[in-house]
Amino acid sequence: MPEESETDSLDDFLEFIRCLFYGPKEKSKKVEKRKEKLPKLNPKNKDDKPRANDDDLLGVLKVQEKPPGIDLKIQENTELHHTDKYYCTKDEDEVGNALEPELVVRRGQTFKIAVTFDRPYNVEKDDLIFEFKTGTLGDARKETHGRFKLQETGKPKYRHDKWGGYLVKQDGNTIITEVYIPATCAIGEWSFCVTTKTKGQKKSIAYEHPEDFYILFNPWCKDDATYIGDVEGGTEEYVLNDTGLVYRGSAWFPRPKEWNFGQFEEGILEAALLVIMKCFNAKTQFRLSDPVTVARVIAQVVNCCDEDNGILWGNWSGNYEDGTSPLDWYGSPRIIRKYMETGKPVKYGQCWVFSGVTTTICRAIGLPARSVTNFGSAHDTDWSCTIDKYFVRDEAGILIPDKDSNNDSIWNYHVWNDVYMTRPDIKAIKGDTCDYDGWQAIDATPQERSKGVFTCGPCPLNAIKNGEVTIDYDCDFIFSEVNADEIHWEVLPDGSCIKIDMKAEKVGKSISTKAVGDSGIFGSPREDVTGIYKFAEGTEDSRKAVLRAACGAKRPKDAYGGGGEKDDVEFKLMHEANVNLGEDMDIKLTAVNKSEYKRELSGVVFRVFPKNYNGHCSMQAIKIHEIKEDTELVPNKEYEFKCTLKSTEYLPKIDSGRNMNIQAFALVKKTRSRNMQNCVKEHDIELGAPTLNIEMPATAKRGEEFVATVTFTNPLLDELTCCTAGYEGNGFKAVTGQPQSNVPAAGKFEKKFTLKTKQKGDFTLTFKFNSKELHFLSGSGKVKVEA
Structure with a gap:
């Protein structure tokens, strides 16, 4: 039979991921299909040795299979590892459906595992060996493989780069173990098995846990390369x-x-x-x-x-x-x-x-x-x-x-x-x-x-x-x-x-x-x-x-050779820093002659262009304003050259990014003793847009509805058409592109959204508005959802 291609594996895995977003019933079917057909993200190496006869295993300690003999203590471990917020660790979704939680832990830290056997664990006779793997070559390197014998007595001693574990306590047939994850292991999805050995018995039994778990970087751990602490x-x-x-x-x-x-x-x-x-x-x-x-x-x-x-x-x-x-x-x-x-x-x-x-x-x-x-x-x-x-x-x-x-x-x-x-x-x-x-x-x-x-x-x-x-x-x-x-x-x-x-x-x-x-x-x-x-x-x-x-530099240029002559005239391009869409803007260029002699300015040119934020200007100018007459610049006096950019000039020509490039050019004429001086000044500006005003309660009850009201005032002299609104945020299902009524010129927009969630915690919601004339407005609100 031909081997499954990487493309087929990826397609199957993508199908599995898709099912994560369509409810627990569909998810369960896909999980079973995945177990039958597809390796995990990091497939395990399985040594399929023949199983020993039951008669050969009499007296050997066995991990209880039904109910599962291994409890990963998901709630306790994820709280200690700062991973309890991950959706995959939850036992219930937003609308109350039951989920099967998964373990997510961080390297450089210990986590607890409860193991239940068919009889009490005997420290003097029984040994427990843990083995952890990730990847198809998981046993080839220390970063992707770990194996250790459980330490049963004394204080636990762990090296930052090696797996380890010790016996915490015993309660009847169940023991609580603490496992240390090395701070240098690979992140990803890991599998593990537990092997039991009993003195006087030739055979051992390996129990491979059916569910993998995730290991992540640990910025809380000083031995982890990502340590940031506080x-x-x-x-x-x-x-x-x-x-x-x-x-x-x-x-x-x-x-x-x-x-x-x-x-x-x-x-x-x-x-x-x-x-x-x-x-x-x-x-x-x-x-x-x-x-x-x-x-x-x-x-x-x-x-x-x-x-x-x-x-x-x-x-x-x-x-x-x-x-x-x-x-x-x-x-x-x-x-x-x-x-x-x-x-x-x-x-x-x-x-x-x-x-x-x-x-x-x-x-x-x-x-x-x-x-x-x-x-x-x-x-x-x-x-x-x-x-x-x-x-x-x-x-x-x-x-x-x-x-x-x-x-x-x-x-x-x-x-x-x-x-x-x-x-x-x-x-x-x-x-x-x-x-x-x-x-x-x-x-x-x-x-x-x-x-x-x-x-x-x-x-x-x-x-x-x-x-x-x-x-x-x-x-x-x-x-x-x-x-x-x-x-x-x-x-x-x-x-x-x-x-x-x-x-x-x-x-x-x-x-x-x-x-x-x-x-x-x-x-x-x-x-x-x-x-x-x-x-x-x-x-x-x-x-x-x-x-x-x-x-x-790989290809340096001769940009720093020679002294050069210092400029006599100091120029500054000035305008308001915060200009909102629909407002006029005054632009001015100032010139001050810093020398002891008179200089002559040969005209000033202002140019304004639509500009993408990545530095590329449109070929079509929004405005070109020329001041052609010569100006005599006496020493130490400031001269101003002005132009006004009106909203009616720029609104038809800018795109949804609302970016413009403002340029000013001037030429100081050559004299007998001083060289010609060029002025090239430019600034980039993004026009502001209205922020949506959000009114919503600071707190809400889990599973109960609450209302968020969104408002803003149209700053344009035109009616807003093809309007849509929506919201998105953690803990809530996103709503996008809901059609809204037109907003009159200088008129007020108002929309009420009814929301609820089954999750507890602090949530931020971003509300959005879009129209043909005024693009991509937003505003945010916070709510604390309590039990």
């Missing part, structure tokens, strides 16, 4: 918090977007392990013990650009008709479930979506993680560790961007992740003086290949800060994102280039993450982590880091 809010925020914020907007006004990470929801842990396993085979599965490798794999499989058939399909075109707009996602579970149901990458994601899903996968397996937003995020395409912008002169002599030469870009913002771990792989190269443990940057958004695949990191933040761009992984790329200088080059008629300007403070601003504690929308402030990624701009340490990076 550092910066530690486990409570970066492992257990299942809701949070990702930041968008601009450096001047970061805007939080609610996100449901949902790492404990139904099927998410199983899905997380499945997608990670795509990148491992029988010979490499031992590397699931290494969080460095696992984090790198997660950043690879969240996107679908390689052959691993990852979770999300990226799209920055603005056309999402055959999928879902990235702005319409407010959480990871809906994305992951859709992926598991279809077996195909979900359309579509952009950076904050990739980051949100990455946070979910990381926290699900016990890897501390947070979503991080870098404003003014550079994309260095030629590995120079500089962001190079090229300009040509128009007929008036004013510099304008050379669209044929500009490949590097600066995104309005870019969202990636930090994960927390030690870096013994770097210490092995650098020695004990290594200081690269702690937060590491990873990025699942596909931008550039890293060692042949679309992934990025993990890279120590300390290496990024110091410009040590040769450190693994991808330090040069991430350094450029947060700290590269923007170099301006003029393309001469003969095709050669000369350096005309350098901007050292444009890249890497207001690097933001959700602060520890309650969500920012409920009072917890944004945490600015810029100082962890880079030295303060203008300091000596900052310049040393930039020059160190430039020297270590």
Whole structure:
């Protein structure tokens, strides 16, 4: 008979995962089918030896089979291991149906197992041997296999890298054992068996437990490479918090977007392990013990650009008709479930979506993680560790961007992740003086290949800060994102280039993450982590880091040679930081002549373009405003040049992202003693949109209905049409796309949702509104569900 193909196995397993979302009856049928046809995530090695005759086993201690002789103490163990929130550990679903709970534990910690025999356990005559395995080659390496004899007397002694166990107490035919999981074992799904041996008997009996259990990373354990403890809010925020914020907007006004990470929801842990396993085979599965490798794999499989058939399909075109707009996602579970149901990458994601899903996968397996937003995020395409912008002169002599030469870009913002771990792989190269443990940057958004695949990191933040761009992984790329200088080059008629300007403070601003504690929308402030990624701009340490990076770049450019002449005229581009959709905006350019001599300004040009947040401007301008007359600039006097951008000008031309790029150009004429000076200033801005107001009770009774009222006022002078509303959140079944009545111009929208849940706990719900004219509004509310 031909062997079952990997594709068939995957299809069967996907079918099994699908059944997780359709109720316990269907699930039970699929579980039985899976047991008959398909190995587990990590198939067991079974030695099918002939069973001994019953006469040969007289007197041998036997594990009781009916009822099951092994109790995994799921409720007690999961509470001690901080895993009791996982859906698979529950014995009841949201509507009260009975479930079969599974054990989830963390490495570097003990858990209890009760074993019941056919007679009392005799310490003097009986021995008990435990064996744990994961993977098809589970007995080949210590990371995937453990075997030990139960310690029956004395104080338990455990080594951090070895399995062990001891007898806690005995009650009749039942014993309570404590099993230690090594802090260095592979994460994933493990099987185990118990073998009994009795003195005076030649035979032994092996009892293989029918249900596997899960082992995860343990950030509470000092021997685990993911140990974070209470550092910066530690486990409570970066492992257990299942809701949070990702930041968008601009450096001047970061805007939080609610996100449901949902790492404990139904099927998410199983899905997380499945997608990670795509990148491992029988010979490499031992590397699931290494969080460095696992984090790198997660950043690879969240996107679908390689052959691993990852979770999300990226799209920055603005056309999402055959999928879902990235702005319409407010959480990871809906994305992951859709992926598991279809077996195909979900359309579509952009950076904050990739980051949100990455946070979910990381926290699900016990890897501390947070979503991080870098404003003014550079994309260095030629590995120079500089962001190079090229300009040509128009007929008036004013510099304008050379669209044929500009490949590097600066995104309005870019969202990636930090994960927390030690870096013994770097210490092995650098020695004990290594200081690269702690937060590491990873990025699942596909931008550039890293060692042949679309992934990025993990890279120590300390290496990024110091410009040590040769450190693994991808330090040069991430350094450029947060700290590269923007170099301006003029393309001469003969095709050669000369350096005309350098901007050292444009890249890497207001690097933001959700602060520890309650969500920012409920009072917890944004945490600015810029100082962890880079030295303060203008300091000596900052310049040393930039020059160190430039020297270590794969393809450095001669951007730092020569002294150059200091500019006489200081320009500043200014506008309001927080501009809401439908409001006019005043823009001004100020000029101050810092020299002792008069200078002459030859006109000012303002340009405003629609812009994708990833740095690409539309070819069609929203507004071009020219001030053509010359202005004499006397020393130390400030001059202002203004224009007003009206809402009627930008509303028809911006997309659902509400991003614009504001540019100002000016030319200071050459004098006998001073060279010509060019002004090139630009800012990115995201227009604000109304936040939904949510009124709902602070507490509710389990299984009883309560009402959430959603309201907002239409800020536009147009009626809102094709309106829909919905909500999603942990503990509640998502409701999406419910049709709503049109909202009049300047009118009020109101919608009442009736909700209930069978689960107890603290829950965050995100409510959504969408229309043809006003896209993707949201707001959140919290409720504590009590018994």
